[in-house]
Amino acid sequence: MTKDETPSLVDFLVVGAGPVGLVTAILLGREGWRVTVVEKWPSRYPAPRACTIDHEALRILQGIGVMREHAELFEPSRGERGGYQMRNGAGELLRAINWNRPAESGWANTSGFYQPDLEAVLESLALTLPSVKLRRGCSAVAIDQDEDSVTLTVIGSNDHSQHDVLRGRWLVGADGANSVVRELTGIESIDTGFEADWLVVDYQPLDHRSWDAFVTQYCDPVQPATAVNSGPGRRRFEFMRRADVSAEELGRTATAWKLMAPWGVTPETARLERQAVYTFRGRWAREWRRGRIFLAGDAAHLMPPFLGQGMCSGLRDARALAWRLSLVESGRASASILESYGTERGAHVQEIIAEAVALGKVICELDPLKAAERDTGMRAALNDPETVTVEPPHPRLGQPSITEPGDDNAGRLSVQARVEAGGRVGLFDDVVGGAWRLIGLDVDPLVGVSAELRAWFAYLGGTATTLTVDGEVRDIDGAYRAWFEAHDCRLLLARPDFYIYGTGAAHDAARLLGDLRHALGVTVTSTNERNELIEKGTQP
Numbered sequence: 001m002t003k004d005e006t007p008s009l010v011d012f013l014v015v016g017a018g019p020v021g022l023v024t025a026i027l028l029g030r031e032g033w034r035v036t037v038v039e040k041w042p043s044r045y046p047a048p049r050a051c052t053i054d055h056e057a058l059r060i061l062q063g064i065g066v067m068r069e070h071a072e073l074f075e076p077s078r079g080e081r082g083g084y085q086m087r088n089g090a091g092e093l094l095r096a097i098n099w100n101r102p103a104e105s106g107w108a109n110t111s112g113f114y115q116p117d118l119e120a121v122l123e124s125l126a127l128t129l130p131s132v133k134l135r136r137g138c139s140a141v142a143i144d145q146d147e148d149s150v151t152l153t154v155i156g157s158n159d160h161s162q163h164d165v166l167r168g169r170w171l172v173g174a175d176g177a178n179s180v181v182r183e184l185t186g187i188e189s190i191d192t193g194f195e196a197d198w199l200v201v202d203y204q205p206l207d208h209r210s211w212d213a214f215v216t217q218y219c220d221p222v223q224p225a226t227a228v229n230s231g232p233g234r235r236r237f238e239f240m241r242r243a244d245v246s247a248e249e250l251g252r253t254a255t256a257w258k259l260m261a262p263w264g265v266t267p268e269t270a271r272l273e274r275q276a277v278y279t280f281r282g283r284w285a286r287e288w289r290r291g292r293i294f295l296a297g298d299a300a301h302l303m304p305p306f307l308g309q310g311m312c313s314g315l316r317d318a319r320a321l322a323w324r325l326s327l328v329e330s331g332r333a334s335a336s337i338l339e340s341y342g343t344e345r346g347a348h349v350q351e352i353i354a355e356a357v358a359l360g361k362v363i364c365e366l367d368p369l370k371a372a373e374r375d376t377g378m379r380a381a382l383n384d385p386e387t388v389t390v391e392p393p394h395p396r397l398g399q400p401s402i403t404e405p406g407d408d409n410a411g412r413l414s415v416q417a418r419v420e421a422g423g424r425v426g427l428f429d430d431v432v433g434g435a436w437r438l439i440g441l442d443v444d445p446l447v448g449v450s451a452e453l454r455a456w457f458a459y460l461g462g463t464a465t466t467l468t469v470d471g472e473v474r475d476i477d478g479a480y481r482a483w484f485e486a487h488d489c490r491l492l493l494a495r496p497d498f499y500i501y502g503t504g505a506a507h508d509a510a511r512l513l514g515d516l517r518h519a520l521g522v523t524v525t526s527t528n529e530r531n532e533l534i535e536k537g538t539q540p
């Protein structure tokens with residue numbers, strides 16, 4: 001890829017080395033782009049916040065090599081009644097959700113993990129990429145942009161007299177809930193009005209006690225609480241602040257021990273790692289882009305953590321943004337596709353925030369009468385107290401989007417399962433891979449596609465695969481067959497972020513690829529054409 005030779009100009013500046021900034025940098029760095037990440041703290045943030053991760057986020061981490069070497073960081077959900085239980089003050093089961101199931105991305109529906117360990121792995125992966133630089137101890141304080149680039153001023157976090165000016169073609173603000181990038185660009189947030197203070201206590205159990213659920217939400221109006229597995233060898237309790245307790249008192253170590261004592265978690269049975277008080281909120285940015293500047297992760301959205309979706313949503317942002325930026329910067333798509341980053345991601349995350357806030361209102365009810373009414377309603381809905389429900393699939397991408405118009409499957413998450421090819425058995429992305437994946441069930445998906453369109457698809461980083469029971473690439477668990485049959489199609493075109501571009505009948509690939517090319521507003525059609533243009537000195 002051609003890069004600007006100006007020494008001080010990099011392709012991408014990323015503000016914030018939390019999970020979202022690091023994954024963004026890795027995704028872009030793996031494509032050879034020059035990325036500089038600036039991070040306020042001189043060393044890694046030692047305390048965890050996220051402690052559960054979903055299947056889709058694990059697939060994103062799989063794509064950057066985390067799961068190959070570090071799958072042991074993640075402990076799949078287990079326990080009785082699906083692993084996710086909601087109970088009332090009397091301990092009665094109100095709702096059970098199946099978090100223990102294998103999910104459509106090829107990974108456990110939900111796993112526990114320890115955020116500092118994941119961030120350490122992400123940082124080391126980022127630093128193995130020759131084109132990625134991480135500058136710790138630098139705080140972003142000013143941003144300016146023109147038609148071609150963004151200028152970022154940083155100061156030393158410990159020594160404010162030190163300052164430096166960096167330039168990038170684009171900038172991603174992944175600088176967390178109090179985002180300076182959001183503030184400096186004047187982007188407003190829309191607030192749901194939900195607000196609750198919670199004490200979060202992380203500890204290492206010293207006994208071998210087994211908990212009957214992976215997560216239990218104690219919907220007790222006397223003291224709403226959450227108990228959760230937070231990765232191998234660790235657990236967490238969360239307690240809501242009651243009106244008669246100050247935030248300062250809630251944050252004391254003695255309070256943490258007092259609140260955990262009814263569960264037998266005491267200094268004799270546990271080593272306390274830390275306790276902190278957080279205000280849980282639900283809000284999102286009105287805009288996700290200002291010119292060459294984008295927001296991602298907590299900078300763009302915040303949600304109460306009852307569904308474990310904050311970081312997962314941020315990793316989706318990183319994945320959705322990186323493929324667009326890379327295609328645009330390499331001339332393989334027009335800059336117009338960048339608009340759909342915010343429209344797709346905004347609607348998607350707003351639905352998740354609404355669900356997390358609705359769940360929060362159920363869990364955080366402090367009025368005993370309303371809590372009793374809630375319990376009656378939930379009991380009636382449960383019917384059979386042993387019923388274990390399955391959460392609905394993740395929301396569909398918002399519109400306008402880069403998806404096939406009028407296709408009911410488009411904008412939904414695609415499936416990943418095990419395949420066998422060339423004697424190798426593994427998940428599809430590892431065995432076959434590809435940025436864009438065209439898959440045909442029992443058919444060659446490229447039948448009827450012109451040589452020119454095939455070349456363009458290859459240039460885009462696409463792979464075309466025929467999945468069969470006994471062919472070159474075998475659908476060994478029948479998971480793809482089941483998916484195609486349930487969705488009444490034979491072809492699937494999935495994007496680099498695993499969302500479905502479109503589906504169709506056996507001979508629909510020419511239509512799908514032609515429409516995709518149009519949607520990407522592509523200015524060149526193949527590597528040859530691009531090389532010719534470069535030789536002539538004309539950038540496509």
Ligand SMILES: Cc1cc2nc3c(=O)[nH]c(=O)nc-3n(C[C@H](O)[C@H](O)[C@H](O)COP(=O)(O)OP(=O)(O)OC[C@H]3O[C@@H](n4cnc5c(N)ncnc54)[C@H](O)[C@@H]3O)c2cc1C
Binds near residue numbers: 040052
């Ligand atoms: C109690 C709790 C429990 C949670 N549980 C879950 C869960 O189970 N699952 C889940 O998916 N999510 C969960 N979340 C949410 C999750 O922790 C966040 O969504 C995630 O950490 C956000 O990542 P990020 O990279 O966007 O932001 P951050 O992790 O906040 O990283 C932002 C980085 O930017 C840096 N920065 C800030 N300002 C500047 C500046 N001016 N210049 C340079 N650098 C700057 C910061 O130092 C920081 O390192 C939970 C959150 C909380 C509080």
